[in-house]
Amino acid sequence: xxxxxxxxxxxxxxxxxxxxxxxxxxxxxxxxxxxxxxxxxxxxxxxxxxxxxxxxxxxxxxxxxxxxxxxxxxxxxxxxxxxxxxxxxxxxxxxxxxxxxxxxxxxxxxxxxxxxxxxxxxxxxxxxxxxxxxxxxxxxxxxxxxxxxxxxxxxxxxxxxxxxxxxxxxxxxxxxxxxxxxxxxxxxxxxxxxxxxxxxxxxxxxxxxxxxxxxxxxxxxxxxxxxxxxxxxxxxxxxxxxxxxxxxxxxxxxxxxxxxxxxxxxxxxxxxxxxxxxxxxxxxxxxxxxxxxxxxxxxxxxxxxxxxxxxxxxxxxxxxxxxxxxxxxxxxxxxxxxxxxxxxxxxxxxxxxxxxx
Numbered sequence: 001x002x003x004x005x006x007x008x009x010x011x012x013x014x015x016x017x018x019x020x021x022x023x024x025x026x027x028x029x030x031x032x033x034x035x036x037x038x039x040x041x042x043x044x045x046x047x048x049x050x051x052x053x054x055x056x057x058x059x060x061x062x063x064x065x066x067x068x069x070x071x072x073x074x075x076x077x078x079x080x081x082x083x084x085x086x087x088x089x090x091x092x093x094x095x096x097x098x099x100x101x102x103x104x105x106x107x108x109x110x111x112x113x114x115x116x117x118x119x120x121x122x123x124x125x126x127x128x129x130x131x132x133x134x135x136x137x138x139x140x141x142x143x144x145x146x147x148x149x150x151x152x153x154x155x156x157x158x159x160x161x162x163x164x165x166x167x168x169x170x171x172x173x174x175x176x177x178x179x180x181x182x183x184x185x186x187x188x189x190x191x192x193x194x195x196x197x198x199x200x201x202x203x204x205x206x207x208x209x210x211x212x213x214x215x216x217x218x219x220x221x222x223x224x225x226x227x228x229x230x231x232x233x234x235x236x237x238x239x240x241x242x243x244x245x246x247x248x249x250x251x252x253x254x255x256x257x258x259x260x261x262x263x264x265x266x267x268x269x270x271x272x273x274x275x276x277x278x279x280x281x282x283x284x285x286x287x288x289x290x291x292x293x294x295x296x297x298x299x300x301x302x303x304x305x306x307x308x309x310x311x312x313x314x315x316x317x318x319x320x321x322x323x324x325x326x327x328x329x330x331x332x333x334x335x336x337x338x339x340x341x342x343x344x345x346x347x348x349x350x351x352x353x354x355x356x357x
Contacts, residue, residue, distance in 0.1 A: 001048075001351065008054065009145045013204060015326040016246050016269055016291045024322060024354040026330040028052045028346055032090025033070065035061050038340050045340075049347035064089075076124045079112040082161045084122045093122050098164040103178045111185060114192035121153040121209075129196055136200050145204050148197040148245065152209030154190055155236075156229055159183070165219075172224045179228075187232040194239050205269070206240040206247050213253020215276065222257050230261050237266035248293065259285040269293050271331060275300065279320050292321055293329040296346075303338040307345035314349035324356050 004011065006022045014021035028049075035042060043061075046053040064070065074086040076093070083097035100106055112119060117126030132149070139146045153161065159182065160168040171179040197203065212218060218225070237247045248269035249262060254276045262270060263286070270286060271293035286292050294317060296302060301313060314330070322328045332346050 002355065004051065007143055008051075009143060009204070012145055012329075013246075015329055016205075018288075018291075018323075018325045018327050020324065021326045021356060023356055024318060024328050024330055026052050026332070026350040026354055027054060028332045028334060028343065028350075030334040030343070032061070033088065033336050034334050034338060034343075036063050036070070037336065038343075039063055041340055042343065045344050045347055049351060052347055052350055076122060078121075078123060079116075079119055079126050080158070080162060081109075086122070095161045098160075098162060098167070100162045100182070101164050101167060103176065106178050106182065111189045114189060114196060118149070118193060118196075119151050121151050121157075129199075132197070133200055136203070140202055146200075146202055148194075148200070148203045148206045148240070150190070150193060150197070150206060150208045150240075152250070154208055154210055155186060155232055156210050156212055158186060169219060172220055172228055183228060183232060187235060190232070190236050191239055194236060198240075198243055201243065203243060203245040206237075206245050207250070208237075208240075208248065209250040211252040212258065213251065213255045213276065215254065217254050218257055222261075225258050225261060230258075230265060233262070233265040241266060250293075252295075256281050256285070263290055269329070271295060273297075274317070279317065283320050287321055288323070288327060291327050291329060293331055294321065296330060296332040298333045298335060302332060302334060302342060302346070303336075305342065307341050307348075310342060310345040311349035311352070314346075315353050318353050322356070330354070 004022055006014070008025075011021045011023060012025050013019070015025050030042065043058050046056045047058060050056065070089050072086055072089050074093075076084045076086065078084060081099040082095045084093040085096045086093035100109060112126060117128045118132055119126055136146050136148070162182070163171065194206070197206070220228075240247055246268040247266055248271065249267040250271040251262070252273060255262070255272060256277050259270070267290060269291045272282065273295040274282070275297040282292060282294070296313075296317070301310060305313070317330065318328070330350065334343055334346075
């Protein structure tokens with residue numbers, strides 16, 4: 001099996017910067033319930049194809065057999081005073097109580113103290129900055145990619161976690177003064193988080209996450225995006241890039257209408273879904289402009305396709321979006337009920353097709 005010459009970090013940055021990487025960076029991200037199903041058999045695949053399973057170490061994943069541990073039924077109140085409900089171990093929950101559902105509560109509401117630590121979406125505590133800096137320093141010392149981990153759901157999603165989804169969409173139509181105040185406060189809060197991350201001087205990538213799309217459309221119009229979301233993105237991304245870091249934005253769902261705006265806001269890497277947005281649309285809008293971190297179809301292809309379909313699709317993606325100069329990454333998320341042979345096909349398909357020299 002071929003071994004790369006470049007380090008994972010150098011190859012990644014070359015792909016982002018269109019500086020002729022050795023191979024298309026590719027990651028297979030297996031969610032815990034799938035690990036718990038296949039266990040040692042899946043660990044063997046991860047060890048054999050370790051290039052695509054960064055950070056995996058045999059024995060590092062804890063398995064359980066009791067259904068009551070798998071189905072957690074857990075409630076967590078986060079530092080923003082949002083109440084989350086979690087159903088399955090290893091999966092994100094959803095907000096069931098919104099602290100600003102009534103605008104009357106806005107006068108007495110405060111966002112978390114940026115000095116107290118970094119929030120994690122759905123987490124019950126703020127992570128102390130010392131822990132964040134220590135993790136980034138370990139990455140630097142080992143030659144790994146140094147990532148500044150801004151929280152998933154940092155802006156658009158946080159707005160509806162606070163207000164409730166329906167309320168937020170009505171705010172965008174009715175334009176009460178409080179929505180502008182909240183957006184300004186949340187923008188400043190995120191800028192403060194960025195400032196604290198920038199205290200670590202050697203950042204390769206700022207990683208942001210904010211799911212903007214639904215399955216087949218966006219929940220807001222392009223005009224509403226430009227009015228309420230885009231200005232904050234541009235300010236926050238611009239500040240994150242002042243130290244020379246690249247900006248990565250993960251955003252799930254159909255986002256075709258705002259791809260140009262995401263590029264204009266300053267994203268260098270866009271982690272978007274393929275099937276929902278269409279390879280042709282992605283190529284026309286983004287190829288050669290930013291690095292596409294393509295989220296391989298996890299809804300149909302990975303769990304229900306055949307191994308040959310998976311390998312064929314990987315070849316097609318690289319033909320459509322790839323370039324010797326770079327600008328493409330591949331990301332495959334694995335959930336139940338994906339067969340073990342499909343996970344192996346992902347690894348084999350990557351290994352057979354990612355080499356660019």
